[in-house]
Amino acid sequence: MSHGxxxxxxxxxxxxxxxxxxxSGFAISSILMFVATFLVASHAVPPFGLLxxxxxxxxxxxxxxxxxxxxxxxxxxxxWNTVALVLFMPLFLITIGLTWWMFSQLYLRTMIMPxxxx
Amino acid sequence: MSxxxxxxxxxxxELWDKSHYQHDVISTRTFGYFMYLLSDGMLFATLFAAYxxxxxxxxxxxxxxxxxxxxxxxxxxxxxxxxxxxxSYGLAMNALKHKNKSGVxxxxxxxxxxxxxxxxxxxxxMTHLASSGITVATSGGMSAFIILTQVHAAHVFFGLIWILVxxxxxxxxxxxxxxxxxxxxxxxxxxxxxxIWVFVxxxxxxxxxxx
Numbered sequence: 001m002s003h004g005x006x007x008x009x010x011x012x013x014x015x016x017x018x019x020x021x022x023x024s025g026f027a028i029s030s031i032l033m034f035v036a037t038f039l040v041a042s043h044a045v046p047p048f049g050l051l052x053x054x055x056x057x058x059x060x061x062x063x064x065x066x067x068x069x070x071x072x073x074x075x076x077x078x079x080w081n082t083v084a085l086v087l088f089m090p091l092f093l094i095t096i097g098l099t100w101w102m103f104s105q106l107y108l109r110t111m112i113m114p115x116x117x118x
Numbered sequence: 119m120s121x122x123x124x125x126x127x128x129x130x131x132e133l134w135d136k137s138h139y140q141h142d143v144i145s146t147r148t149f150g151y152f153m154y155l156l157s158d159g160m161l162f163a164t165l166f167a168a169y170x171x172x173x174x175x176x177x178x179x180x181x182x183x184x185x186x187x188x189x190x191x192x193x194x195x196x197x198x199x200x201x202x203x204x205x206s207y208g209l210a211m212n213a214l215k216h217k218n219k220s221g222v223x224x225x226x227x228x229x230x231x232x233x234x235x236x237x238x239x240x241x242x243x244m245t246h247l248a249s250s251g252i253t254v255a256t257s258g259g260m261s262a263f264i265i266l267t268q269v270h271a272a273h274v275f276f277g278l279i280w281i282l283v284x285x286x287x288x289x290x291x292x293x294x295x296x297x298x299x300x301x302x303x304x305x306x307x308x309x310x311x312x313x314i315w316v317f318v319x320x321x322x323x324x325x326x327x328x329x
């Protein structure tokens with residue numbers, strides 16, 4: 001419970017920085033973004049499979065950045081940031097997902113256009 | 119942790135540590151700022167939703183689509199500029215841990231320069247689009263594309279101003295509680311820009327290029 005009140009640089013949120021963590025987050029997300037860019041630019045995989053692959057790349061890169069850069073974990077000091085983020089994620093996904101779903105159904109029922117989907 | 123054995127009696131167990139030595143100013147501020155950043159995330163959720171419903175073929179009303187102008191490797195260069203900027207900021211925070219003032223200033227300066235590079239690439243891209251007649255007014259799809267990417271760029275712009283301010287404060291005031299707290303909140307802000315950019319890059323630029 002020593003929170004270093006005299007010297008702010010001893011605060012746990014300062015002390016939890018490690019170069020290794022930052023390099024790991026940087027390396028993992030850079031490699032994944034390189035792979036995604038390479039696959040998309042070279043048209044190596046058919047579109048639907050490609051979308052899945054780059055979505056997985058984005059997902060892992062985001063998890064790595066949240067873990068290594070934002071230090072989201074279940075440690076005593078960070079647990080409430082983690083709780084807030086976990087409660088935030090459904091709101092984020094529902095906002096995007098439901099809007100998208102509603103409009104795709106709307107388009108299907110109100111417009112007749114060839115090649116409407118992506 | 120208080121002194122209780124392995125057998126905890128729920129009637130007498132203390133769930134809270136009552137002896138708070140002092141109010142933790144830094145943690146209160148960073149947690150509050152994290153709440154703000156999550157609501158900022160909801161702003162991006164609405165913009166992603168708008169892009170999602172406005173990226174159908176008919177959304178571009180026969181005009182240009184991202185597949186016509188997105189250059190994956192150009193945008194990858196932007197990605198690397200932002201990622202290395204975030205890494206530099208992280209190394210600055212590591213220098214802060216060791217009370218290394220010049221390390222903090224150098225890290226912030228590198229983060230600033232790379233952030234400017236990211237923004238310069240973005241502005242070059244946008245003026246290039248504008249010169250070929252593609253603006254927010256071109257079609258609904260282009261409105262959604264440009265607003266989403268430029269709202270992210272605006273975040274980076276304000277982050278750059280904040281980095282300059284923090285460099286001045288570190289030099290003028292040293293590592294006081296206020297300055298350290300602001301460096302921590304700016305760290306969250308700057309790292310969040312990289313996280314949002316992963317979404318923008320993969321689901322707007324790369325996917326738009328594929329479609």
